[in-house]
Amino acid sequence: MSARYNKSFNRLKESGQKAFIPFTLLGFPDRAQCLESVRVMIESGATALELGIAFSDPLADGPVIQQAATRVISSGFTVSDAFELLAEIRALDSDIPIGLLVYYNTVLSRGGEEFFRLAGTAGADGVLIVDLPPEAYLETATICRKFGLASIFIISPLTTEERFKAICNYASGFLYAVSRLGVTGTEDRHDEQLASLIVRARQCSNLPVCVGFGISSPAQAEKMFHAGADGVITGSRIIEILQDHNSRNCHGLATFLTEMIATAKFFPVASCCQ
Amino acid sequence: MISTGLFGKYGGVYAPETLMPALEELETAFLRLSQDAEFLTRYTGLLQTYAGRPTPVYHAANLSKIAGARIYLKREDLLHGGAHKTNNALGQGLLASMLGKRRLIAETGAGQHGVATAMAGALLGMETEIFMGELDMERQHSNVLRMQLMGAKVHAVKSGGRALKDAINAALREWISSVRDTHYLLGTAAGPHPFPTMVKFFQKIIGEEARFQIIEQTGSLPDYIVACVGGGSNAIGMFTAFLEDQSVELIGVEPAGKGLETLQHGATLIKGSLGCLHGMISKVLQTSDGQILDAHSISAGLDYPSVGPEHAYLQESGRASYEAITDEEAVEAYKQVARLEGIIPALESSHAVAHAMKLAAGKGSNSRILINLSGRGDKDLEQVLKYVG
Numbered sequence: 001m002s003a004r005y006n007k008s009f010n011r012l013k014e015s016g017q018k019a020f021i022p023f024t025l026l027g028f029p030d031r032a033q034c035l036e037s038v039r040v041m042i043e044s045g046a047t048a049l050e051l052g053i054a055f056s057d058p059l060a061d062g063p064v065i066q067q068a069a070t071r072v073i074s075s076g077f078t079v080s081d082a083f084e085l086l087a088e089i090r091a092l093d094s095d096i097p098i099g100l101l102v103y104y105n106t107v108l109s110r111g112g113e114e115f116f117r118l119a120g121t122a123g124a125d126g127v128l129i130v131d132l133p134p135e136a137y138l139e140t141a142t143i144c145r146k147f148g149l150a151s152i153f154i155i156s157p158l159t160t161e162e163r164f165k166a167i168c169n170y171a172s173g174f175l176y177a178v179s180r181l182g183v184t185g186t187e188d189r190h191d192e193q194l195a196s197l198i199v200r201a202r203q204c205s206n207l208p209v210c211v212g213f214g215i216s217s218p219a220q221a222e223k224m225f226h227a228g229a230d231g232v233i234t235g236s237r238i239i240e241i242l243q244d245h246n247s248r249n250c251h252g253l254a255t256f257l258t259e260m261i262a263t264a265k266f267f268p269v270a271s272c273c274q
Numbered sequence: 275m276i277s278t279g280l281f282g283k284y285g286g287v288y289a290p291e292t293l294m295p296a297l298e299e300l301e302t303a304f305l306r307l308s309q310d311a312e313f314l315t316r317y318t319g320l321l322q323t324y325a326g327r328p329t330p331v332y333h334a335a336n337l338s339k340i341a342g343a344r345i346y347l348k349r350e351d352l353l354h355g356g357a358h359k360t361n362n363a364l365g366q367g368l369l370a371s372m373l374g375k376r377r378l379i380a381e382t383g384a385g386q387h388g389v390a391t392a393m394a395g396a397l398l399g400m401e402t403e404i405f406m407g408e409l410d411m412e413r414q415h416s417n418v419l420r421m422q423l424m425g426a427k428v429h430a431v432k433s434g435g436r437a438l439k440d441a442i443n444a445a446l447r448e449w450i451s452s453v454r455d456t457h458y459l460l461g462t463a464a465g466p467h468p469f470p471t472m473v474k475f476f477q478k479i480i481g482e483e484a485r486f487q488i489i490e491q492t493g494s495l496p497d498y499i500v501a502c503v504g505g506g507s508n509a510i511g512m513f514t515a516f517l518e519d520q521s522v523e524l525i526g527v528e529p530a531g532k533g534l535e536t537l538q539h540g541a542t543l544i545k546g547s548l549g550c551l552h553g554m555i556s557k558v559l560q561t562s563d564g565q566i567l568d569a570h571s572i573s574a575g576l577d578y579p580s581v582g583p584e585h586a587y588l589q590e591s592g593r594a595s596y597e598a599i600t601d602e603e604a605v606e607a608y609k610q611v612a613r614l615e616g617i618i619p620a621l622e623s624s625h626a627v628a629h630a631m632k633l634a635a636g637k638g639s640n641s642r643i644l645i646n647l648s649g650r651g652d653k654d655l656e657q658v659l660k661y662v663g
Contacts, residue, residue, distance in 0.1 A: 056565040060290040109564030154291040
C-alpha cells in the first residue's frame with residue numbers, strides 16, 4: 001500500500017529526520033542470506049526498503065549489480081521465488097514501505113495485471129520500472145492504482161520541464177533522483193546540479209525526493225542532504241558488502257547501515273539552508 | 275517525444291529516464307535534419323564520393339544456372355568499408371557532428387558496424403569508442419585491427435554471452451553516463467525510438483537503388499527479395515522501397531545456428547515471443563521468467579536475441595515472411611558463391627544466399643530473386659576454415 005510511504009515520510013518530516021533506503025536484489029547472495037540481510041536492514045532502522053528483481057540485461061545498473069543479478073538468475077532463483085521471499089520479508093515488519101525495482105520485461109512476461117497483483121499480494125507498496133517512461137505508463141498507472149501500489153519514477157538533472165510534468169502526473173510514494181550523470185564537472189558543480197534538480201522537483205510535486213546512484217558513504221549522504229534531499233538510497237555498496245561475506249555474518253552490513261542511518265537521523269535540519 | 279515510434283504494437287521508447295532527454299534531442303535533430311537540404315546534400319555527397327554509391331545490382335549467371343531461378347545480387351559488399359553499415363554510420367555521424375557532439379560510441383557484432391563507425395569518426399574528426407563482445411573480438415579479429423588502425427578504441431565486453439547483445443548493453447550504459455557530448459551510433463534498425471526509424475532512413479537507399487536498377491536491367495520487379503536479419507538493418511533498407519509492390523515477396527532470413535530444434539540459434543522472429551529489450555518492444559528469445567537468452571550463430575552479425583521492431587510488425591501483418599538457415603547451410607553458401615561467382619559474401623549475407631538457393635529450386639528461369647549481399651566475407655575466412663575443419 002502506498003499509504004505506508006506517506007506515513008513513514010510524514011513521521012520523518014515531523015521529527016526533522018532524513019530517510020535512508022537500502023537496496024538489495026531479492027535472492028542475493030542466496031535466499032536465506034537475503035532474508036537475513038533484509039532483517040538487519042529493518043532492525044538497523046531503515047526508513048524503507050528498495051528490492052530489485054534480477055533481470056538478465058539491467059541497462060541502468062553498473063557492474064556490481066549486473067554481476068549480482070547474473071548470480072541470482074544462474075542460481076535458479078525465479079520471479080516466483082522473488083515474490084515468495086518478498087512475502088516473508090513483509091512478515092518481518094508490517095509497517096516498513098517496500099518498493100520493487102524491476103525492468104519492464106519482467107513485468108511484461110507475466111502480464112502487467114498478474115505481475116502487480118502478485119506484487120501487491122506479497123506486500124509491496126510501490127514499483128519502479130526502470131525502463132518504462134511516462135510516455136508509455138498510462139496502462140500501468142491504472143493497474144498500479146488498482147492494487148494500491150505507488151508508481152515511483154526516476155528524475156535526473158537532464159529531465160526537462162515537460163518531462164517533469166509528465167512524471168509528476170503519475171508519480172507517487174517518492175521521487176527517485178539520480179545525482180550524477182557522468183564524468184563531467186567537478187564535485188561542486190555536481191552538487192549544484194542536484195540542488196537545482198531538487199528545487200525543480202519541489203515545484204511540480206509534494207513528494208519526498210530521495211537520491212540514489214553512487215551514494216556509498218555517510219559523507220556522500222550528507223552532501224545529498226545538504227543539497228536538499230529528503231533521503232538517500234544505497235544499492236551497489238550494500239551488494240559489495242554482501243558479496244564479500246562468505247559466511248552468514250551480517251556484521252559488516254550492520255555497521256555500514258548503522259552509520260548511514262545515524263547520518264540520516266541526526267542530520268541537522270538547520271544546516272540544509274546554509 | 276514528438277512521435278511514438280511504434281510499428282503496430284512494436285517499437286516505442288522503453289528507456290531509463292537518464293536516457294530520455296538524449297533520445298528526445300536525437301529525435302528532434304533527426305526530424306529536422308532529415309528534411310534539411312544542406313544535411314542531405316552533404317550526406318549524399320559522402321555516399322557518392324567517399325563510400326562509392328550507387329552499388330550495382332549484378333546478375334549472378336553461374337549461381338542462377340545451378341539455382342533454377344534468376345539470381346540477382348545487390349552488391350553492398352562493394353561499399354566502402356565492406357558492408358551496408360557505412361550508409362548508416364555516415365548519416366548518424368554527420369548528424370552527431372552537426373548536433374555538436376564530439377564523440378561517437380557504438381556496439382558491434384561482426385565488426386562491420388564498428389569499422390563503419392571508426393571510418394565516420396576518422397572522417398569527421400570525432401573521438402570513437404567501440405564496444406565489442408569478447409567472443410566476437412576473437413572471431414572477427416581482423417576487423418578489430420581495422421578499427422584500431424582508423425583510430426577507434428575498442429572495448430572488450432565480458433558480460434553475458436560476450437556477443438552483440440552484451441555490446442549493446444555496454445554501449446547504452448556508456449551513453450547514459452556521457453549523453454551530453456557523446457552520440458551513440460546504434461548500428462541496426464533496433465533499440466529505442468528514434469533509432470529504428472532513423473537507421474531505416476539511412477539504409478533505405480539500398481532498396482531505392484535496387485528497385486530502379488532491377489527494373490532497368492530486366493524491365494520489371496523481382497518476384498522475391500531475400501535479405502538476412504539479425505537486428506535487421508540491411509533487410510529493412512532493402513524492403514522499404516518494395517513495401518507497396520504487392521507482387522514482390524519479401525523474405526527475411528534468420529540464423530538457425532545449430533538448428534531451430536536446439537537452443538543454439540538466433541531465430542527471434544520464428545521462435546521468440548513478445549518482450550522488451552534495449553529500449554523497444556519486439557520479439558525476443560527469453561525464458562518464461564522474461565530473462566533474455568543468449569543467441570547463437572556462426573555469424574557474429576546475426577547473433578542477437580531480439581530484432582528490429584518493424585520486422586516483428588511486417589511478420590505480423592504478413593507483408594514479409596521470415597525463414598531460417600543453419601550455420602552449416604550458410605557456410606556451404608559462402609563457399610558456393612566464392613567458387614561460382616568469385617565473390618566472397620559475408621557469413622551474414624550467406625544466410626540470405628542459402629535461402630534464396632533453396633527457394634529457387636524448381637522455380638524456373640522466369641522467376642527472379644534479388645538478394646541483398648549486405649557485406650563482404652574476407653573477415654569470415656578464418657572462422658569458416660575453422661568450422662570446416
